[in-house]
Amino acid sequence: MVTLAQDVLVAAPIRDRLHPGLVTGGLMLLLLVAAAVLAPVLTPYDAEAQDLDIMIQAPSLRHPFGTDNYGRDVLTRVLYGAAIDLRIGALAVVFPFVFGSLVGAMAGYYGGWVDTVVMRTVDVITAVPFLVLVIAIVAFLGPGEVNIFIAIGAVDWVTYSRLVRGEVLREKNLEYVAAARALGFRRWRIILGHILPNAVPPAFIFLASDVIVVILTTASLGFLGLGVRPPAPEWGLMISEGREFLSSGWWIATMPGFACMYAGITFILLGDGLADLLRVRGQ
Amino acid sequence: MSEPTLVVDSLRVEIPTRRGVVHAVRGVSFGVESGETFALVGESGSGKTMTCRAILRLLHPPAHITGGSVRFQGRDLVPLPEEEVEQIRGRGIAMVFQDPMTALNPVLTVERQITETLADGRSTAERRTRAVELLRQVGIPDPERRLGAYPHQLSGGQRQRVMLAIGLARVPALLLADEPTTALDVTIQAQILRLIVALQKDLGMALILVTHDLGIVYQLVDRVAVMYAGQIVELAATADLFAAPRHPYTIGLIASVPGLDRTRPLTPIMGTPPDLVAIGDGCPFAPRCAWASDECRTGEIPFVQVGKAHWSRCIKTDQLVGAIGG
DSSP: OHHHHHHHHHTSOHHHHOOHHHHHHHHHHHHHHHHHHHHHHHOSSOSSOOOGGGTTOOOOSSSTTOBOTTSOBHHHHHHHHHHHHHHHHHHHTHHHHHHHHHHHHHHHHHOHHHHHHHHHHHHHHHHSOHHHHHHHHHHHHOSSHHHHHHHHHHHHHHHHHHHHHHHHHHHTTSHHHHHHHHTTOOHHHIIIIIIHHHHSHHHHHHHHHHHHHHHHHHHHHHHTTOSSOTTSOOHHHHHHHHGGGTTTOTHHHHHHHHHHHHHHHHHHHHHHHHHHHHHHHHO | OOOOSEEEEEEEEEEEETTEEEEEEEEEEEEEOTTOEEEEEOOTTSSHHHHHHHHTTOOOTTOEEEEEEEEETTEESTTSOHHHHHHHBTTTEEEEOSOHHHHSOTTSOHHHHHHTTSOTTSOHHHHHHHHHHHHHHTTOSSHHHHTTOOGGGSOHHHHHHHHHHHHHTTOOSEEEEESTTTTSOHHHHHHHHHHHHHHHHHHTOEEEEEESOHHHHHHHOSEEEEEETTEEEEEEEHHHHHHSOOSHHHHHHHHTSOOSSOOSOOOOOOSOOOOSSSOOSSOTTGGGOTTOOGGGGSSOOOOEEEETTEEESOTTHHHHTTSSOO
């Protein structure tokens, strides 16, 4: 995967890599990661310890995001939550990306019954709305981070398969593939070493925006009580818990909402920047 | 006396389509000796590329070989399992493709594309040295620096040179060059072809050059097969073919080459090639042929010997003597 990323990225001339959206997104991601990693240093409060003396206090200098119904500092919880949501977002997309790309490449390259089996499976999974299916699987398996990974892994790979299959269908008829075959390379070597580096960029771009889809899915699961268990400061869970207090303490749900939004903008900028960059290279 | 490096015998390629079966190659036979430069000449759709690809078993499905044999170094490739053909590709027979823009992988460096073909067991440094040596052989200036380049950073001519370097990497016994310069600037076409032929002679390989550039054939090639409608219609040593062509199609081809003096008007071949789905009996060139008569339109036209190592698929070869050249 590392060499693949190198092939894909290094081929672009340096000046194109300084894409404004990509740079902004990159800086925002850096900030987000820093917030997640440095949370214990950045804030003097504990994310889970309750202090009922200071329940539902409006944002102030001492508590910039206010406090929630258990007297916990909302800023602290948002910062600690970044670690949870980023971790889930980053880890949950790895399997779908790798598995989906490989399966899609196989379907596209071999065609025939392999393609039929893979794509009909993809159709079946796509026929059910993403979130509904994930919720159904998590509801069946029970809440928790591992089960979120399993549910997302089982559903999310189909998009990558679709993207990569389409690219492979186009790429496999190009001369360089025939040239690679003329050199006696074996099929898996042609698929992995020659076609995939050309076919994977769209999936790679989708990966960036997919992270936010997964984070929002995790948040939705948290909201439904199917995600990470309380009192963990997961953003979706915080929004869910803060919902009851919208009239008395709007900040409890709104602040983690803003955090979700921030993460969303970050990954959209990154994905968009990558797309532009790879389009430039492709021309 | 051993058999030539490559012997193609009665090769047939068919492509099933919705309109019917396209008979792309209809019983092609020829042989190529090591060190020999052999050309397949003909217009688009005459089956030269199909023949070339069939030799390496690289036909795009649904095109497939339906008959005949391709004996390379005494072994018939047609019935071999794919894994054994893979062993021959690149090592025994290499191929240089038409369009170096698309035949090189756009996201891999020159170095990676060359070294990947080199047999395993060599160290990275050895492979690198060999890659530099190959690039130097094909006339790439400053090869050490060029190793890190991506195809889009090279000119068309350089790309074709890199393709050639990749093809030569394992010193094959036979090199197939499928219109290797069609995609290039006219000014460098001759350069590249001369390079290919020079390297072929140096390395003692057999070369099959697919082309429609008769000027190049005349200057560089030992023996020529002229293809029309999926058949070889004339096969001869280059000098004989140009001095005394014995098939009306060859005569038409030679007459349609522009000369430098510009005084002689171009003589095109009228009409279009036949539909290879509905192809029937008789000479496929008859509808366009000035010499054609009723007897040309029925029955199988035999491939007759008309001179020393000179064959023509025409029943009126006697009438053609002195029709052109001389």
